[in-house]
Amino acid sequence: MTNDKSVSKFAISRRGLLAASAAGATGLALGFPSPALSQGAPLKVGLMLPSSGTFAKLGQFIDNGFSLYVEQKGGMLGGRPVEFIRLDDESKPETATDNMNRLVGRDKVDFVVGTVHSGVAMAMVKVARDTGVPLIIPNAGADEATGPLCAPNIFRTSFSNWQVSEPMGKVMHYVGHRNVVSITWRYAAGIQMAKGFAEGFTKAGGTVVEELTLPFPEVEFQAMITRIAQLKPDAVFAFFAGGGAVKFVTDYAAAGLQGKIPLYGTGFLTDGTLPAQGAAAEGIRTTLHYADDLNNPANVAFLEAFKKKTGQVGDIYAVQGFDAAALLDVGLTATKGDSAARDAMFAVMGSAKLDSPRGPLAFSAAHNPIQDIYLREVRQGKNTLVSVASKGVADPARGCKMT
Amino acid sequence: MDIATFAIQLLNAVQYGLVLFLVASGLTLVFGILGVINLAHGAFYMLGAYFAWWFTLATGNLFIGIVAAFVVSFLLGLLLESLFIKRLYGRDHLSQVLLSFGLILVLDKLRQIVFGRDVYSVPLPEWLSGSIQLTDLQSYPHYRVALIGFCLLVAAAIFFVINRTRIGMIVRAGAENRDMTRALGIPFDRVNRLVFAVGIALAALAGAVIAPVSTVFPGMGDSMLILSFVVVVLGGVGSVPGAAIGALLIGLIDTFGKVFLPEFAGVLIYLLMALVLLWRPTGIMGKREI
Numbered sequence: 094m095t096n097d098k099s100v101s102k103f104a105i106s107r108r109g110l111l112a113a114s115a116a117g118a119t120g121l122a123l124g125f126p127s128p129a130l131s132q133g134a135p136l137k138v139g140l141m142l143p144s145s146g147t148f149a150k151l152g153q154f155i156d157n158g159f160s161l162y163v164e165q166k167g168g169m170l171g172g173r174p175v176e177f178i179r180l181d182d183e184s185k186p187e188t189a190t191d192n193m194n195r196l197v198g199r200d201k202v203d204f205v206v207g208t209v210h211s212g213v214a215m216a217m218v219k220v221a222r223d224t225g226v227p228l229i230i231p232n233a234g235a236d237e238a239t240g241p242l243c244a245p246n247i248f249r250t251s252f253s254n255w256q257v258s259e260p261m262g263k264v265m266h267y268v269g270h271r272n273v274v275s276i277t278w279r280y281a282a283g284i285q286m287a288k289g290f291a292e293g294f295t296k297a298g299g300t301v302v303e304e305l306t307l308p309f310p311e312v313e314f315q316a317m318i319t320r321i322a323q324l325k326p327d328a329v330f331a332f333f334a335g336g337g338a339v340k341f342v343t344d345y346a347a348a349g350l351q352g353k354i355p356l357y358g359t360g361f362l363t364d365g366t367l368p369a370q371g372a373a374a375e376g377i378r379t380t381l382h383y384a385d386d387l388n389n390p391a392n393v394a395f396l397e398a399f400k401k402k403t404g405q406v407g408d409i410y411a412v413q414g415f416d417a418a419a420l421l422d423v424g425l426t427a428t429k430g431d432s433a434a435r436d437a438m439f440a441v442m443g444s445a446k447l448d449s450p451r452g453p454l455a456f457s458a459a460h461n462p463i464q465d466i467y468l469r470e471v472r473q474g475k476n477t478l479v480s481v482a483s484k485g486v487a488d489p490a491r492g493c494k495m496t
Numbered sequence: 497m498d499i500a501t502f503a504i505q506l507l508n509a510v511q512y513g514l515v516l517f518l519v520a521s522g523l524t525l526v527f528g529i530l531g532v533i534n535l536a537h538g539a540f541y542m543l544g545a546y547f548a549w550w551f552t553l554a555t556g557n558l559f560i561g562i563v564a565a566f567v568v569s570f571l572l573g574l575l576l577e578s579l580f581i582k583r584l585y586g587r588d589h590l591s592q593v594l595l596s597f598g599l600i601l602v603l604d605k606l607r608q609i610v611f612g613r614d615v616y617s618v619p620l621p622e623w624l625s626g627s628i629q630l631t632d633l634q635s636y637p638h639y640r641v642a643l644i645g646f647c648l649l650v651a652a653a654i655f656f657v658i659n660r661t662r663i664g665m666i667v668r669a670g671a672e673n674r675d676m677t678r679a680l681g682i683p684f685d686r687v688n689r690l691v692f693a694v695g696i697a698l699a700a701l702a703g704a705v706i707a708p709v710s711t712v713f714p715g716m717g718d719s720m721l722i723l724s725f726v727v728v729v730l731g732g733v734g735s736v737p738g739a740a741i742g743a744l745l746i747g748l749i750d751t752f753g754k755v756f757l758p759e760f761a762g763v764l765i766y767l768l769m770a771l772v773l774l775w776r777p778t779g780i781m782g783k784r785e786i
Contacts, residue, residue, distance in 0.1 A: 308762055315508040316751040322634045323501040336615035336711040347627055349635030369617045
């Protein structure tokens, strides 16, 4: 099936559903059992996201993005009403397998959407491979999920660690940096990002002078920052996220290096952290598959709707959640809401072309996004778009047998 | 490594060591004098940081925040000692470990309920947020300089109390021989209560003063607990000067280890501990077994 067909089918079913959706929404509001008003039993969607811990906010935004899309479709995906089963994964890899088994075994969900933390996502990927339950990853960037562990039933609507870091290597060489130091936490995501960056940078002709690492999630950066000042590189590439990103950026500025040795990174260094970082983040350049001020119609409409629903400004995490729902919708629309027709659904989802708020979004054979990677700069507390760092970036999906 | 860089790294090491000392001094007092293994020591370090964040936010003044964190933790310490800890004196280490581990879980859950699970940052007052230019490239934040000064002051106060006051004399006597001190009719119960409360208040104080340069986050006490036990064992159980030496050693090894041997940075301090214990099984300033 071509994509044009899937889009047109999608439009027809949507029109047909307008009246029903209004009735459905009223039914839900009044507390009627929804099956009575809808076509068939509700779809069970398991949202396994962190609602506590360091990543709580990210989980909440993904959830809101996903719900926003479902609400826009009148509470339905592919013409069937949706029932959510929410589970807090606490970003704990050690309980991830049990949690995932609970959703699949006890709650019998039709789909699982999750999660933020790569370690948790890896456990979810393993259960998804064993049970065949369709899994959509709305954030975690572990290269393996669409690499050696790729599977027909696993999709990702976010990024791979390689995908967002490799283009930065080219960018930093292009602007004239030749000797660069990288710094990150010594754990899966950090190592993959530093490797992806080094690949792009050395291929372009630059040299990574030193790769600094410290144990996750240690935040005692002083010794490392002094080391950077001693090495005097042309620039620094950093990957940190959340509280660690806040502290690294403020320590870097407090040590007097801001503006003297330019700081670069992947978007996580400055995404969702700018209020806490303040002026210390000004001028930092990052690569990501999103920027706050993308001016395409889909993004403008998305940000407006998100603001209306939650009162908050939408970000990349909300977009990734939104797109996860959109991707499911495309697949289910093609099978007329039949979630058991998995092969047909996966085929349509794999060739889907979404008009995402981030820009055009397609999927590789390994089910990882093919998307533009943007270069952004922090100006007046916003991640402002500078240029498209690399167009239509596809992860090489090393080790994936589906490619 | 040039002289300036070396000096800055040395400053980093000393500052890290001094904060470690604040935490470990409380632990070594409780461990050495009460004979209680307090696994919840790290939890008080974390609580101190959260208290400081909360009070700073409420009053808009970092100093009120830090003092309030210290005072509240001290009162909490008095309460906990009279409710639970005093039942542990003389018991075997297993009951102590069980109770203090239980305390970790309870305190952590309370923290979740009261302060939530988010990561917070504590703002610095204007006059402390600048930095001193050291080389053409580097500067050193004012707050870190102030932190070094403050830790030295607290350390001096601890040494003064222990070496020059009557209460310090009792504390030293207790650390030397608990039973003999009690046999001499010294009001050891009240001193015990005070020592425990001061011990955990010192941990909370360390958490409070580090809060502005660190972020305040759940679980920040876990790594601190392990490190401060290393300091205590290294320096000798119950010895405050020992804790000072141990903390500074670990600050130095950790900082320079990260620079020169980054792959082994996590192992070096434990290697140091093993070597010291081979040389002196009771720690650097520990009591000799007779």
